[in-house]
Amino acid sequence: MLNVLLWLPLAVALVAVLLPRRAVAPFSFLGSLVTLALAIALVVDFDSSIPGLQHEVSESWIPDLGISYALGVDGISLFLVLLTALLWSASFAFAAFRQPERRRNYFFMLGLAETATLGAFLAQDLVLFVLFFDLMLVPFFFLIGAYGTGNRVQATIKMMIYTLVGSLLMLVGAIATGILVADETGELSFALADLRANVLSEGTQAWIFCFFAAAFLVKMPAVPLHGWVPDAYRAAPLPALALLSGVLSKVAAYGFLRVVFPIFPDAAIEFQELVMIVAVASILYGSVMAFTQSNLRMIIAYSSIAQMGFITLGLFALTADGADGAVLHMINHGLVAWPVFFIIALLAERYGSEDLREMGGGALRAPVFATLFIIVTLALLAMPGSANFIGEFYILNAVFQTKVVYAIVASTGIAMAAFYALRMYQRTMHNRLPEGKTSREIGLRDGVVLAPMVAVIVGLALYPGLVLERGEASVQDKVGAVLAAAECEERFYAQDGEGTQPGVAGIELDCE
C-alpha cells in the first residue's frame, strides 16, 4: 500500500507529460485525489495502539552499502502523509484553475515533489530519508527559478546554497552514523531500527547531531538560519510556496523526531537548551518581523518562522506531551498556511498588489470570502477553540513544566501573533477601499478550493484529539529513547549500583 501511495504521484506526473496540453491539469488533479484517497484509507486503517511502524515495506536495496528500501508509517508520520496528500491536491486545483505557462513541466515538478515529500515521511532508512529530503527540494528550485516572480534566479540560488550546505552536512552525518555503528556491530546498515538499537558514544552523537540540526533548522527555517526565506518567499509562485511553507518545513521538524531523538538521544539532551533558545528566538524574532511587514507574503513568511519555533520548542521540551503537541501543531500550521497563501493570491487578483498599504475594505461585497478569511486568520493566531490553540497549549504546557522561563517568554509570541494576523485581516478586509478598487465576492471556482480547506480547519478544531490520540504511542516511543538516555545519565551520576536496566515507555537501554 505504501509503495503505491509513494510512487503514484510520480507515475501520474510521468503520464501527464505525455498527454495533450489541455488534459494535463485535470489529469494531474484527479491523480492527486487518488493519492489523497489512499492517504485517507491509511488513516482509517491505522491502529493507534501500536507504537511502532505499520504497513511496513522492507527490501534490501544496495546490500553492499547496507542501504535498504524501508517504508513504514506510524502515529507521527500518519497525519503528515495525509497533510501532504491533501495540500498537494489543493495546490493542483489551485494551479489547474490558473493554467500556468509550460504546464507539463510545472505539473511534473509538482508530482515529483509530492513523491519525494511522501518519501521523506515514509522512509525508514537513513540514506533513503536523506535522498528523499534532498530530492524534495529540487522541484522547488525549478518551480521558483522558472515560474517565480521578480528576482527569482537569485532567490533560487540563495535557497539552493543554504539548503545544499545543510543537506551535505546531513549526508555526511548520515554516512558517519552508519559507519560508526557498523564499527560496533560489524554490519553496515542504515535502517533506522538498526541504528537506534546501537547508541553511539556521547561525543560522536554531539557532532553528528549538529550536522543534522543544521540541515533541519535551515530547512525549517529557524533564526538565524533563515537568510534564504525572504527572497524565496517573495519570488515563489503561490501554489508552490503554499506547499513549501505548509509541508516542506514540517519535514525538518519531523526529522528531529524520526532520526535525531532515537539515534542521538544524549546529544538531544545536551543541546536541549541551545535548541530551545533558537526556538524562542525564532518565535520572538519572527513575530516582531511579521507585524512590521507590509507585504502579505512576508507577513506569512515570518509568521511561519515563529510557528516553526513553537514546534521546535515543543519537540525539545523532550516530553511526550510536548512532542505530541508539536506533531499536532505541524498539521495545524500546514492546514493554515496553505489557505493563507491561496487567499493572498485572491487578494492580489483583486488589488493588483500584494502590499497591505494598497488594500482595504474587501469585506464590503464579499461576506463569504471575509468569513472564510477570518476563520483562517483566527486559526493562524491560534485562537482558543482552534486545533492550533490545542497544539500550542500542549507545547507550552510541556515547556512550562520543564523549563518555565522559555514558556513564559514564548507565550508573548501568542499576543504578537494576534496582532499581526488580525492586522493582516483588518488592513485587507476592513477600513475603506482604496480609490479605484472594488470589493468582489469569491467566485465558485475558488470557493470550491478554499471552502473545503476551511472545513478541514473547523473539523480539526472540533476534535484535535484525532491527531493527538494517534500520535500518542509513537511519540512516547521516540521521546522515550531520550528519556531513557536521560535516566541513564542520572544513574551514572548517582552511582546507582543496583545494576537495573532503566526502562521508560518500554525502551530498554544499555547503560554503560
Added chain:
Amino acid sequence: MTVDTSSAETFGWLILAFPLAGAIAIALGFRFWGKAAGWIGTGAIALAFASAIGAFFAIQDLPSESRQVTSSLYDYASAVGLDIKLGILVDPLAVIMALVVTGVSMLIHLYSVAYMDSDRGYVRFFALLNFFVFSMLVLVMAGNLVLLIIGWAFVGYASYALISFWYRRNTATAAGMKAFVINVIGDIGLMLAAFLLFGELGTFDYLALFEEAPGHFDVNDGALVAALLLLLVGAFAKSAQVPLHTWLADAMEGPTPVSALIHAATMVTAGVYLIARTHPLFELAPTAADVAAFIGLLTLIMAATIALVVTDLKRIIAYSTMSQIGYMVVAVSIGAYTAGIFHLMTHAFFKALLFMAAGSIIAAMANRQNIDLMSGFRKAMPFTSALLIIGALALAGFPGTSGFFSKDEILVYAADRGGMYWIFAIGGYAAAFLTAFYSFRIGFRVVWGEPCEEARELERGHMAHGEPENPVTGEKEDTDVGFPGPEHHIAERAWPMRAAMGILGFLALFAGLLQIPGVTAAVEHFLEPTFEGSALFEHHPSTGSAYLGMLVGGILALAGIALAFRLYVRRPGTTAGLVERYRGLHNFLFNRWYFDELLDALVYRPTIAAGRFANNVLERVLVQGIVNGTTGVVRGVGVLVRGAQSGFLRAYALLVIGGFAVLALYFLVVSS
C-alpha cells in the same frame, strides 16, 4: 444512592445548543433571511433562556449536596497524560449566570430588532450577537479550565467583531484591535495559570482542582498565589480593571446594543464570575484575593472620577461600568460572594437599561453622543426619559432600587469583616457618592433643561437626520455598512425597544427585593451549594449593621443626586467655572489619568521600536550579512551562472534526477 442528574445535564447542553444553532442558521442563510434574522436570533436566545429556567428547576430538584452536576460530550483533546474533555459544570453559580446572560441577551436582541432595523449589516449583526451569547455561555458553563479559556477567547473575538462592526470606520477597527490584543494578553494569563495549576495538581477540571487544592497547598503557597495572580490577569483584561482597562472606553465604537450587552451586562462581568468560580483557590491564597480586591477598589474609584468629566454619553456609562465592576471584584475577592453575584445581576439590568435609553437618545440626536449638545428631552421622549431616570436611580443606589440593596450588601460586608477591609467600605462609600452624582449628571442634563434643537424638532414630530459622521473624529461616515442605517429608531416609536426597556426598568426597580437584609435571601439560598464549606460565604453581617450601612448608603446617594440637581438644574453653568478653577485636575481626569499614554510609552512604542530595529538592523545582518559573508561563494556562483542562468538549473536538474534514476535502476536490478 445515585441521583438522576440527566435533566440538569440536558438543560445544560441545551443552553449552549440554541445560541450556537441560531448563529449558524443565521450565518448560513445570510442571503435569505432578511429581516427574519432578528427574530430568529431573538428566538434562539429565548429558547436558551427557557433552557436556563429548566436548568434552574432541575438543579433545585436535586438534593443540595449533589447540585454540582458535570457532564461531558467527548474527549476533546486528551492524550499523553492531559485529560481535556468537552465538559460542562451545571451548578447554582453557573445557572444563575446563565439566567442573567440569556435573560438580558434576549431583551437586548429584542431591542436590536428595532434599533438596528435599517442597518445594512442587520443579518451579520444578529449572527455575531448570537455567537457572542454562545461564547459567553461556554465560558459560564465550562467544566474545566481549557473550555473556560476557549469560551473566554470566543467572547473576545465576538467583542472584537462587534466593536469593529462598522468596519469602515478607522476608529472602530482600531478600537477592535485594541480590545482583542488586550484580551489575548488576558487569555495568555489564564493559560499560564492553567499550566501552573496543572503542574501542581495534575488536572484542569474545576471540581478536581478544588478537591485536591486544600491538601496540596499551604495557605498562601507561592505557586498558588502565582497561579491566581495569572488568573487575575485574565480576569482583569476581560473585566476592564486597571491597568488592562483602556480598551473598554474605545469599545463604545460598536453599536449601542453591543455596548449594552457585551460591554456592560455580560462579557465584562466574566472576571467577577471567574473569581467566584475559583473561590476555593482564592480562599487558600488570601494574598491573591487581597491583590484582586485592591485593584478592584482602585478601578472603582478611578473610573468613577473619570465618569465625572467625560462628555461622551456612552463613554460616561462605560466608565461607570468599569467602576461598578470594581465593586463586584472587591465583593468576590473579600468573600462577599452573594453580594458580588447579586450586584452583577442588578447591574446587568440597570446598565443594559441605561445603554438602551442612551441608544434611543443618540438616535434622536442623529448619532451625536456629546452630552453638551443634549438637553430637555423629557417632553419629546417621555418614555425614554422615564426609563433613563429609572436606570440612573438604580445606578445611584437610590433607596429601594435594586442597585441600592446590592451595592450596600457589598460595603456592609467589607465593613463587617473589619480590619484592613474597612478601606474597601470607605472607598466604596466615597465612590457611591460620586456614582450618584454622575448618574444624575447624565439624567438631569439629558432630560431636564431647555429642549435642545433636536428635542424641539422631535416634539413637532420630526426626527433629526444629520449627515452621519464619526462622533470621535468628526469624519464623514462611509454609509455603506450602516451607522445605524438611514432610519433612526427611538423607543417612543418602536414597540420592541419599549418592551425590552420596560421589562428591564421593572427589574432595575424591583430586583433588589430578592435579597433584603433580614427579610429575604433568595440569591444566597440558591447559591449555597456552590459555596458549600466556605467560611466567608457563611459569614453574615448582623441585620442591624446592614440597616446602618443602608442608611449611610441612602444618604450618600441622595446627597450625590442633590449635588447634581444643584449644579445642573438649579444653577446650570456652575460646572464651567469649576473646570476653570481646577484645570489641572480636570485635565488629569479628562485624559483618563493618562493611562493610555502610559501604556503607549511602556508597551506599544517599545514593541514597534523592536520591530523597526529587527527590520532595519538585525535582518540586514542575518539575511544579507551571513550570506554575503558566504557571498564570496554566492557571487562567484552567481557570476558563473549569470551567463547561463537557466542552463545551470537545467543541468543541475538532469544531474539530480538522473542520479536518482540510476539509483532506482540499481535497486531494481539488485532486488531482482
